Amino acid sequence: MSENAPARESTFHLPDLGEGLVEATVLEWLVAPGDRIARNDPLVEVETTKSAAEIPSPATGVVARLHAEAGAVVAVGAPLVTFEVDPEPGGGAPGIVGTVPAEEPTRRRVRLRPPRE
Amino acid sequence: MRDALNRALDTALAEDPATLVFGEDVGRLGGVFRVTDGLQRRHGADRVFDTPIAESGIVGLAVGLAMNGWRPVPEIQFDGFAYPAVDQIVNQMARMHYRSRGAAPMPITLRVPSFGGIQAPEHHGESLEALFAHVPGLRVAAPADPLDAYHLLLQSIRCEDPVVFLEPKARYWDRAPLPEDGWAAAPAPPMGAGRVVRAGRHATLVAWGAMVRRCLRAAELAAEDGVDLEVVDLRWLKPLDADTVAASAARTRRAVVVHEAPLTAGLGGEVAALITERAFRDLAAPVQRVTGFDVPYPAGPLEPQYLPTVDRILFAVQRTLEY
Numbered sequence: 001m002s003e004n005a006p007a008r009e010s011t012f013h014l015p016d017l018g019e020g021l022v023e024a025t026v027l028e029w030l031v032a033p034g035d036r037i038a039r040n041d042p043l044v045e046v047e048t049t050k051s052a053a054e055i056p057s058p059a060t061g062v063v064a065r066l067h068a069e070a071g072a073v074v075a076v077g078a079p080l081v082t083f084e085v086d087p088e089p090g091g092g093a094p095g096i097v098g099t100v101p102a103e104e105p106t107r108r109r110v111r112l113r114p115p116r117e
Numbered sequence: 118m119r120d121a122l123n124r125a126l127d128t129a130l131a132e133d134p135a136t137l138v139f140g141e142d143v144g145r146l147g148g149v150f151r152v153t154d155g156l157q158r159r160h161g162a163d164r165v166f167d168t169p170i171a172e173s174g175i176v177g178l179a180v181g182l183a184m185n186g187w188r189p190v191p192e193i194q195f196d197g198f199a200y201p202a203v204d205q206i207v208n209q210m211a212r213m214h215y216r217s218r219g220a221a222p223m224p225i226t227l228r229v230p231s232f233g234g235i236q237a238p239e240h241h242g243e244s245l246e247a248l249f250a251h252v253p254g255l256r257v258a259a260p261a262d263p264l265d266a267y268h269l270l271l272q273s274i275r276c277e278d279p280v281v282f283l284e285p286k287a288r289y290w291d292r293a294p295l296p297e298d299g300w301a302a303a304p305a306p307p308m309g310a311g312r313v314v315r316a317g318r319h320a321t322l323v324a325w326g327a328m329v330r331r332c333l334r335a336a337e338l339a340a341e342d343g344v345d346l347e348v349v350d351l352r353w354l355k356p357l358d359a360d361t362v363a364a365s366a367a368r369t370r371r372a373v374v375v376h377e378a379p380l381t382a383g384l385g386g387e388v389a390a391l392i393t394e395r396a397f398r399d400l401a402a403p404v405q406r407v408t409g410f411d412v413p414y415p416a417g418p419l420e421p422q423y424l425p426t427v428d429r430i431l432f433a434v435q436r437t438l439e440y
Contacts, residue, residue, distance in 0.1 A: 097149075097195075098235030098242070098417075101287050106334055110431040112342040115319060115401075115438045 010085040011067075012058050016076045017048055023075050024048045026068050031081075035063045043081065046074075061085040119152045119289045121263035122228075124300055125270040126153060126190065130160045133188055136274065138165045140175055140192030140228075149194060150230060150289050172198050176205035176227065180213060183279075184221045190274055196231040196283070197240030203248075210279045211254035226273045226280045231259070232326050232377050233424055234287025236417030242286070243414060244378030246325070249281045250355035250387070257355040259283040261314070261329035263293045268305035269352055276308065283354075285326035311358035313365060317347035320371035320434050323362055323388050325351040328375045328425060335430040346434065354384060362388060363395035370401040371437040375425050380408040402440035405433040 014024060024046040031037055031044070043057040067079040074080060129136045138156055144167040147154035157165040168175050172193055179189035193199045199206070206227065214223045233242035250257045256278050260266035266284070273280040296303045306312045314329060315336055322332040329350045336346035349365050351357055366372040372392050374385035389404035407425045415423050 098237030098286070100290050101234050106338065106427050108338050108428055108431065110428045110435065112339050112344040112431060112435050113438065114343045114345075 008085055009064060009082055010059055010061075011079050011082045014046075014074045014076050014078055014080045015055075017046070017050075017053050017055075021048050021050065021076060023073050025073050026070050027052060028070055029066060030054075031057075031063045033063050033065060037061065037063055037083070055080075057083075059083045059085045118260070118263040118266045118284070118291045118293075119150055120292075121267040121295070121300070122152045122270055122284065123154055123156070125267045125274070126156055127159065128271060128301075129188075129190065129274045130156065130164060134164075135186060135188045136164070136190060137182060137187055138190045138192070139168050139178070141168060141170055141194045143167060143192050148192070150286065152228075152230075152284075152289070153192070172200075172202035173205050176202040176210060179225045179227070180205060180209045180223070183210075183223050183225050184213065186222070188224050188274065190226045190228060192228045192230075194230070195237075195241045196229050196243040196245055199229055199243075199245055206249070206255070206281070207252050211252045214278070215254055222277060223279045224274075224277045226270070226276075226282050228270075228282045228284060230286040230289075231283035232285045232287060233414050233420055234285070234327050234377075236420050237286075239413070239416070242420075244376065244383075244409070245281075246283060246354045246376075247378060247382060247384045247387075250357075250384055254279065255355060256280040256353065257283065258353050259285065259326040260288075260352065261285070261324075261326060261350045262288070263291055263295065264300070264303055265305070265312075265350070265352065267300050268303075272305070272308050283326065287327040288330065291330075306352065309353050309356065309358060311349055311351045311353065311361040313347060313361065314350045315346070315348040317345040318369055319345045320373060320437055321347045321349055321362075321365045321369045322373050322375060322430065322434075323349045323351065323365075324375040325354060326377070328377060331425065331427060332375055332430060335427045335434070338427060339431060339434060344434065344438070351388075357384075357388070357391075359391045359395065363392055366392045366404070367396040367399040370399055371434075371440075372400075373405045373407060373430065373433045373437060375407045375430055377409050377424055379411045380406060381411050383408055402437040405437055407433045 027045040030042045039060045062084040065082045143153040144157040179191045260269045385406040
């Protein structure tokens with residue numbers, strides 16, 4: 001279990017954007033080191049043999065380092081960017097889908113009357 | 118809870134060399150919810166291994182392995198993707214023991230991260246319990262908290278029948294205090310048994326999976342109003358522990374069943390029927406159901422409107438109290 005109280009570094013590797021691609025070319029970085037970024041914000045535009053695609057940020061935090069300059073060819077699986085990741089609420093890293101449920105304060109409107117015994 | 122399930126799988130792999138864990142991303146990655154984290158490293162890639170994205174193949178493989186003396190614990194990565202495997206689950210896994218007149222063992226435990234509560238995309242949050250509970254030959258189980266998840270999964274794996282094990286993904290991050298003197302030392306209900314997780318006298322809430330916790334919360338709020346609610350965690354959904362449910366309903370004279378699945382033909386109807394059959398003379402009110410609606414699990418932002426809320430539970434309790 002990876003637990004994280006303070007911010008930690010997390011490196012995002014180039015995913016396979018199209019079922020069996022081996023590399024992509026960085027067209028344009030949409031962030032710079034030091035920028036704050038939220039999960040799903042635009043991160044970088046890349047071009048593969050199939051299409052140009054904008055990759056959204058997988059994490060919320062601060063951009064620490066870019067591992068490839070615009071124009072560079074990056075292999076699938078190679079480091080693309082490193083983030084200083086904000087700690088997750090609840091301490092757990094989320095899965096691939098969905099969100100870690102927060103312990104919500106219960107708001108109640110219904111009141112009960114005990115039965116006559 | 119994911120730690121508890123991880124420990125249970127680790128224990129099962131260690132105690133029986135015939136136990137195998139396999140599924141999508143369960144090996145090298147350790148599972149998308151980290152439930153199988155470290156198991157491949159500890160038990161080897163021939164006993165904890167990745168499969169292609171082919172649910173029918175995952176369950177079919179499990180059936181063949183079980184027939185040949187293995188004890189498979191396959192994983193379907195998300196409940197919505199159990200549908201492609203329904204043919205193998207219903208036509209093979211559930212029937213092979215019966216079809217072979219007992220010659221072909223089927224000690225399979227099919228783990229399925231289940232139910233809603235994490236605002237996942239479509240196909241990643243479903244309630245399949247009624248579908249599988251309806252199939253002769255299958256057992257169905259769903260844990261509600263970490264410690265019980267450990268015991269329930271081990272009971273399922275050690276069981277000689279095929280079990281569909283529905284893990285409430287909304288509780289994976291549940292960090293209940295865990296026994297320092299070892300998991301196995303903690304008392305567990307016997308195989309097939311439900312449990313009363315909170316005793317009360319005015320009405321019984323019956324639930325499973327993540328809804329157990331919500332019912333406990335509703336019971337805390339009801340107590341502020343002087344209403345004393347009992348909460349029963351079914352644990353086993355097929356066969357379900359009719360004795361525990363009926364005895365509780367007979368004691369409190371009122372029952373409300375809570376589940377995430379749609380209302381129509383949901384398991385709540387089964388629970389209501391057995392309570393009526395067994396405790397009719399003791400009941401002061403008809404059994405109420407608080408459920409999801411007869412629609413697919415909605416997209417993330419609407420999920421809180423779909424899942425039973427504490428208010429909906431309390432409202433149903435009030436209705437039973439007014440009879």
